[in-house]
Structures are given as structure tokens and as C-alpha cells.
Amino acid sequence: MPKQQDVGVRIASFYELTNAHCPLALDSYQRAYVWGEKKIVQLLTDFQQFIEAQATQNKNSYPPTHYYMGSILLHKHSGADGISCFVIDGQQRLTSLAIMYWLLKNELPNHIQFCFRSPRSMVNIKKAKQTMLALLEKNALSVKIFDVLRFTVITVMREDLAFTFFDTQNNRGVPLGGTDLLKAFHLRAIHSDKINLVEQLQSHCARRWEQVQTQGRLGQSNLGNDFAPELFHYYLWRSRNWTGTDVVELESLDELLIHFGDRSAEAEIGEVVLYPASNNQWGKQLRLTANNDYMLQPSTFNIGNSAAYLPFALRQPISRGVGFFLYAEKYSALLNLLLNSQSPDPEVRAMQVFYEQVVTKLSAYLQSLYRLALLAYFDRLGSKGLLSFALWLNHRFGAIRLRQADIRRETPLKFLRDAKRNLLDVIAFAYRGEDVIQYLKQVDVSKAYADKNGWLNEIVSGRLVQERYAAALAKYYNVEALTSIDKRIDDTVEIKLAEQGGKHD
Incomplete structure (x- = not known):
């Protein structure tokens, strides 16, 4: 049972979500911005219908009642750079609102300081901006809409509580799943007193994760699709756990997190332990010569730039941190090579x-x-x-x-x-x-x-x-x-x- 001071719940306007001393930010595990045209159109249509309904009821004033935007889940975090409020649930909605705010006021809200690393986010943000611009030219929306927006803000002081309170029923946003939590776990496992190295490796791994998410047939044709849950559930977890007669379906999120998180092997930062595998063997052929000597023909490897040929095996131990991301990247690329390329x-x-x-x-x-x-x-x-x-x-x-x-x-x-x-x-x-x-x-x-x-x-x-x-x-x-x-x-x-x-x- 969490202590009362560990959790805070309040109703807040858009401008009261937080302040400049504790800006809204995104932690390293948060996924890309993925809202497409359909969700953007729905959001602005909802706003427009709200304004029209209020105008019908009261023609003398701009909508005085509030427009409820659902819950926002925040994790208040104290770090070397000060205090931040990491958005656990609400990233997609807040990013969309920030884009709209910029189009209406020609500036970004100073309390939202999101940083996106992935090119996928940049593409989707640009498309969202274009969609909103076309819609705003046709309707009566103004920056005053932000005055009536209201949120239920849940602020937690501990990250474990953030995921306990996470609302998986939020159909307007994109809820975090097991693979998102695995990403967070292994990004945090990349730690050292060499800050620059940590940041570089975390950035590289986050980008590799983006590549994993866009694999699969749906991922390649739909930017909103995330292939990672399919990869881990239907391929990696099953291949490693369906052994002997012990063949049962994955029953809970905890099983996934324990297997690929808690049971991963600790490793030095940036290093991945290798094990014997078909594509990680020294010799290819052994010959006994006429002189009664052994002649070993070494294997040749050409990994190139394809992760599909990294020297891993499906059932091998997984190295924590970088090793996890390379393992996931290998098998998403290998599936793509087998089925889609x-x-x-x-x-x-x-x-x-x-x-x-x-x-x-x-x-x-x-x-x-x-x-x-x-x-x-x-x-x-x-x-x-x-x-x-x-x-x-x-x-x-x-x-x-x-x-x-x-x-x-x-x-x-x-x-x-x-x-x-x-x-x-x-x-x-x-x-x-x-x-x-x-x-x-x-x-x-x-x-x-x-x-x-x-x-x-x-x-x-x-x-x-x-x-x-x-x-x-x-x-x-x-x-x-x-x-x-x-x-x-x-x-x-x-x-x-x-x-x-x-x-x-």
C-alpha cells in the first residue's frame, strides 16, 4: 500500500499541469510520437463540436465550462539536472496539444519540454502539424480553447508506483506495455560514471529499439504499429520457454519482465557476452592430412551492417543493457529477412x-x-x-x-x-x-x-x-x-x- 505522500491527485488546467521549475519531460523509455491523421482529426473535431455546443447554450460568451482531457500520470524525479516531471501516461495527447499551441500562438508552452530522439517522431510531428494547419484554417478554434482544458493529474514520487497506477484503459493515448517497461529497464542498466558514454549508448540503443518497433508487415506499412510486443510474445518468449512438455501460453506481464529483465546477465557497459552458436564458431571443417596433422578450416563471417547476422542464439543468456537491444534487433531483423524482404x-x-x-x-x-x-x-x-x-x-x-x-x-x-x-x-x-x-x-x-x-x-x-x-x-x-x-x-x-x-x- 503506497504512503499518502507518495501519490498526489488533483484537477488542473493546461497551464497548471506544472511549472518552469518542474517542467514536463519524457524519460528515456517512452515510445515515439505515433498519433496519425485519424487521431488528430478526432481531437480537433471534438474541440470544435464542444465550442459549437457551448455557443448554442450561451451565445454571449466563449465556452465557460470545462473540456475534460482525461488523466495524466506523472513521475516526479530529482536528478543531477534538477527536478523533472516525467510523463508516464499522456505523452501523445500533450505532444498534440503542444503542436496545436504552437500553431495558434507561434510559441511552445514553456512547461512542456519534450525531447524526441527518433526520426519516426519527427516525421509524425510534421504530419500532425500539417493536418492541424489545414483544419485550423476551416474552423473557429483559437488559443482560448486551452483555458478550458482540464486534466486529472496523478503525481507519484516512486517509479514503481507510476507503473502500478498506469491506466491501460486509456484509448486516446498509447499505453505502455511490457516491452516498453523492458526498454526502460535495460536503458537504465546502461550506467557508468562516464556520462557522455552513457548518453551515447542510450541514444544508440533507443534508435535500435525504434528499428525493432517498425519491423513486421504492419510496422512497415503503418507507422503507428509497434512490432516489439509481437516479437517478444510470439517469438522470443516462446522459443526460450516452450521446452520439453512445458508448453503453455504466457500468462502475465510479470513473466515477460522477469524472464527478459530480472534474469538477464549483468555486463560491463557497452559489452555483450557471446556464447557458442551456429554463427559463432571458430572452425568450419577439420581435416587429417597425409602427414598425420590436423588442418582446421576456419569459419568466415561477414556480418556487414545487418543485425540479422549478429552471433547470438535464441536460447542464450541475454546480457543486460546493450546486449538486450542488440538481441532484440537481431531477431526482428532476422524475421524481416525471412518473411518480409x-x-x-x-x-x-x-x-x-x-x-x-x-x-x-x-x-x-x-x-x-x-x-x-x-x-x-x-x-x-x-x-x-x-x-x-x-x-x-x-x-x-x-x-x-x-x-x-x-x-x-x-x-x-x-x-x-x-x-x-x-x-x-x-x-x-x-x-x-x-x-x-x-x-x-x-x-x-x-x-x-x-x-x-x-x-x-x-x-x-x-x-x-x-x-x-x-x-x-x-x-x-x-x-x-x-x-x-x-x-x-x-x-x-x-x-x-x-x-x-x-x-x-
Whole structure:
């Protein structure tokens, strides 16, 4: 139970939010400004409707009643640079109001001193300004609107209370989630008495985090989308925790924070501990010569400027601070390379074609596990044998699709949990792609494909979910029926790789 003096609650006008001695600021973990045109238009439309409604009620005066803007959550912080009030909840609204204030008064409110590091924020602020400018030219809004704005201001003295009081139901702003708190945790872990180094590394890591947030298909097409929660929930947490028969969904935010925060390994500032991994091994091949000597052929590495090839492994310990950001950046970039980018690698290109033509016809739950398995395979074994793995994995998942009209959330969990060996464990300990493919072949699922006369009529129909999947598979393999389709997989791999300018090893 927090002490009374740790929390303050008051109603304040826009000008009473704080003062110049304790300006409103943003802490390092706060995300970018992401409000788009829709939210800006809604805000100014709400203001205009409020003014019109008040004018109808009282034609002799400017709206005398108050316009309530919701709650603002502040963390009062004392630091080397003085006292600041960090905005925990309300950043998006206050930034938008500051832009509007500048357009109406040609100056910024002196009690709002937000500093944005990301280019993404700069782009969105510029767009918001243009949208507001066009709207302000058409309506009767003036700077007097700020006189009637009212907020419920919750001020806390301890940061842990800030997140306890955080209102995740605020649909006008962008609430902080687990990944935002992880970002805050690891930015704070970058500390030293070398202030310049700390600031530079924190700035670099914040920018890398912005890159993580904009990955994924939605992140690339929608600046308001944040890929980080999807990355950590559906890929990183699952790949590290779905082991053996212990395959359960993430149940709480605390689990995420403990696993990627509290359990991270302390490291020197700027340093990342490396562990044995497929892309972090010294030797590639060992030869015994005619002179009875050992000859070791060293591995060659060319990381270049792509984070996708950083020498990490999915299940390795995570170094606190810089290591966390590089780890997240690697796997967001790797997923992008596998699923969203044009690759120079024939194996990856051929897999992408198969994914789009066939795998997207599986249920969303099976697709999610499929993508996770692709990431785990590529992380462990690279692209060699990737298309063969993709086709055999689909062979197993496709049998589930054909047998079950209703695929539930529990279905992929049962696939991992009920097997003698967990597929993700098999991949994690594999030395060759053939080892994983042999594991997939161990269960004979040919009957699922032979049923209904090889799904002959259903392929022609292609209406229901199972029929659409069967039709997509038949088209890919260029067959009329799915009977004995497993006999065509290896030949199809060679054909499809040849189409992409590669060959099957």
C-alpha cells in the first residue's frame, strides 16, 4: 500500500499541469510520437463540436465550462539536472496539444519540454502539424480553447508506483506495455560514471529499439504499429520457454519482465557476452592430412551492417543493457529477412513463395508456430535445407488442417507437448537440417492426404477453409489429388530451387 505522500491527485488546467521549475519531460523509455491523421482529426473535431455546443447554450460568451482531457500520470524525479516531471501516461495527447499551441500562438508552452530522439517522431510531428494547419484554417478554434482544458493529474514520487497506477484503459493515448517497461529497464542498466558514454549508448540503443518497433508487415506499412510486443510474445518468449512438455501460453506481464529483465546477465557497459552458436564458431571443417596433422578450416563471417547476422542464439543468456537491444534487433531483423524482404538467397526466396502460396492458407494458430519454427531453424542451421524443412513442416501441419475443420489455440501447443520430443528442442540441438527433417518424417500422416480420394472434389470446390488449403497445396505441387504427396516433396524442392537459381544439396 503506497504512503499518502507518495501519490498526489488533483484537477488542473493546461497551464497548471506544472511549472518552469518542474517542467514536463519524457524519460528515456517512452515510445515515439505515433498519433496519425485519424487521431488528430478526432481531437480537433471534438474541440470544435464542444465550442459549437457551448455557443448554442450561451451565445454571449466563449465556452465557460470545462473540456475534460482525461488523466495524466506523472513521475516526479530529482536528478543531477534538477527536478523533472516525467510523463508516464499522456505523452501523445500533450505532444498534440503542444503542436496545436504552437500553431495558434507561434510559441511552445514553456512547461512542456519534450525531447524526441527518433526520426519516426519527427516525421509524425510534421504530419500532425500539417493536418492541424489545414483544419485550423476551416474552423473557429483559437488559443482560448486551452483555458478550458482540464486534466486529472496523478503525481507519484516512486517509479514503481507510476507503473502500478498506469491506466491501460486509456484509448486516446498509447499505453505502455511490457516491452516498453523492458526498454526502460535495460536503458537504465546502461550506467557508468562516464556520462557522455552513457548518453551515447542510450541514444544508440533507443534508435535500435525504434528499428525493432517498425519491423513486421504492419510496422512497415503503418507507422503507428509497434512490432516489439509481437516479437517478444510470439517469438522470443516462446522459443526460450516452450521446452520439453512445458508448453503453455504466457500468462502475465510479470513473466515477460522477469524472464527478459530480472534474469538477464549483468555486463560491463557497452559489452555483450557471446556464447557458442551456429554463427559463432571458430572452425568450419577439420581435416587429417597425409602427414598425420590436423588442418582446421576456419569459419568466415561477414556480418556487414545487418543485425540479422549478429552471433547470438535464441536460447542464450541475454546480457543486460546493450546486449538486450542488440538481441532484440537481431531477431526482428532476422524475421524481416525471412518473411518480409527480398532475399539474395535462393533457399529463402523459394521458402517465401511457398509460405505465401500455401502456408497462409493454414489457420492463424498453425501459421504462428510455423513462423516460430522457421526462425528457430534459420537461427540454428542457416538457410541450408530451409525449403525442404519448410515443405516437410507444412506436411505435418497440413495433416492437422485437413483432419480438423476447427483449429483452436491449444492445437499447436498440443503438437509440441504431445510429441516424444518437442520440435523446438529438436531444432535447438540439431547439427544438420537432415536431423530435423528425419524427425518430421517419423510420424506418418499420409492418410490425412489420402482421405476423400485425395481431396479431389474439395480441391475443385475450394470454398471451405480445408478445401482452400487443399487447393493451394495441389496447385503448388501441380497435382490433381493429394494422395502420396509426400513422395513429391524432395523432387519439388529441387524444381523450386532451380526456379530461384539455386540447387538442392
